[in-house]
Structure formats: structure tokens, C-alpha cells
């Protein structure tokens with residue numbers, strides 16, 4: 370379903386203390402933009418409405434999180450979800466930020482000084498309709514080599530999808546880009562790991578009877 374333009378989204382995001390309004394301003398110094406710069410940093414690429422990010426970040430104050438999405442229409446909902454989760458926990462959101470950025474140009478916002486320990490990619494667009502479009506997939510080798518630049522050695526990518534073609538291709542993409550797949554499943558919920566947090570799309574596809582495929586890849 371297409372979401373309507375939300376004129377209030379950008380002003381509300383600009384006024385939000387945990388929304389990074391200029392993605393390039395922190396290039397090379399992301400760690401120092403958090404209250405506790407020495408903590409590990411994890412990214413969520415395509416965080417959407419932030420149901421996953423907000424719950425994960427509030428559970429792990431010892432990690433700094435940055436959620437990235439291209440559209441303000443969903444980032445504004447992520448902002449409000451984060452506010453709600455931290456308010457319920459009685460804490461300030463000092464270990465989480467959100468940012469609007471086209472992940473295909475992530476090199477504009479990060480470099481190797483921004484050592485990231487983990488990246489989450491949840492239910493990204495499968496780009497299945499035309500063969501030439503596959504290069505837009507967030508797990509395409511063209512993208513994975515960009516992430517390598519700021520991912521620590523031994524850093525991980527946690528990837529989940531509903532889409533069989535994207536998943537099978539991704540099982541090849543990661544090794545092609547120098548990652549080792551250390552774990553994968555074609556049905557994450559059959560024996561659901563206790564670390565899993567279901568995203569909005571995961572919930573929707575599960576209700577449609579579509580299994581969630583998942584893998585963990587390590588940068589070698």
C-alpha cells in the first residue's frame with residue numbers, strides 16, 4: 370500500500386535529538402555522535418517503521434544503533450516508536466539514532482574509521498521483476514563491498530527475507546563478496562532463536578503463511 374506524503378515528518382525529524390539530519394556530517398566520526406562512543410555500533414539498513422530497531426535498542430543499552438531508511442514517511446514512525454519504547458522503559462534514547470539516506474550511496478556517510486560490528490538487513494526490496502534491477506538489492510555484491518569498507522573484520526550481517534529468489538541469490542552473493550555464511554535457515558520460526566525480534570514485514574508475511582528465511586554472514 371502506497372503511503373501518503375506526510376508534510377509534518379521532516380520538521381518533526383529535524384527537531385528530534387536522535388535524528389541525524391546531515392548524513393555526511395558524521396562521516397569518519399559516527400562513534401563520537403553517541404553518548405558512549407566506546408560502545409560497539411550496529412546498523413539497521415532499511416529500518417522502515419522501526420518496530421525492530423526500537424525494541425532492539427532499548428534492550429541493549431551497551432550497543433549504539435543507527436537505523437537508516439530512504440523515506441521520511443516511515444522514519445517518522447520509527448522516531449515515534451523509539452520515543453514510545455524508551456518512555457515505557459523510563460530512559461532517554463541515548464544509544465540510538467535514525468537517518469534518511471539512500472543506502473546505495475552509503476559511502477557518502479561512512480568510511481573505515483566508523484567501525485561497525487553488525488549490520489541488520491530485514492525484508493529489503495527483492496527487485497525481482499527485471500534481471501537488470503537486481504543490482505539494487507541491499508545484499509547484492511555491489512552493495513556488500515561497500516559495507517566491507519566500514520564493517521570490522523569478523524563483523525556480521527544478519528539478513529532476513531520472505532523472498533525465496535532473493536534468499537537463494539544472497540546465499541551466493543555473500544561468499545562472492547568475501548563473507549562466510551556461518552548460519553542459515555529456510556524457516557526462522559520453526560525453531561525461533563530467542564534473539565529474534567519480528568519486524569513489521571515479518572509479522573505480515575508470517576500471517577500470510579510465508580516462512581522467513583534468514584542468514585548470518587561474517588566478514589573474512
Ligand SMILES: C[S@@+](CC[C@H](N)C(=O)[O-])C[C@H]1O[C@@H](n2cnc3c(N)ncnc32)[C@H](O)[C@@H]1O
Pocket residue numbers: 414415416417418437438439440443470471472473491492493494568569570571
Ligand atoms: C519492505 S520494507 C521493510 C521494512 C522493515 N525492515 C521491516 O522488515 O518491516 C523496506 C524498507 O527499505 C527502505 N529502502 C529501500 N531501498 C532503500 C535504499 N536504497 N536506501 C534506504 N532505504 C531503502 C524502504 O523505504 C522501506 O522502508
